Amino acid sequence: MTRRVLPRPSGRQTGVALVLGGALSVQFGSAVAALLFPRTGVAGAVTLRLASARC
Numbered sequence: 001m002t003r004r005v006l007p008r009p010s011g012r013q014t015g016v017a018l019v020l021g022g023a024l025s026v027q028f029g030s031a032v033a034a035l036l037f038p039r040t041g042v043a044g045a046v047t048l049r050l051a052s053a054r055c
Helices: 011-054
Strands: none
Touching: none
């Protein structure tokens, strides 16, 4: 029985994916916070973002 070795992504591909994922996360969080400002106020939106980041 032969063992198949799957190709690993290069370090460059992994780095680009991590940067894009981080940028997407920041943008999504900012968009959600902007929707929360009218309902919770600035302090409430910050508190909710910090609480959700803690999980």
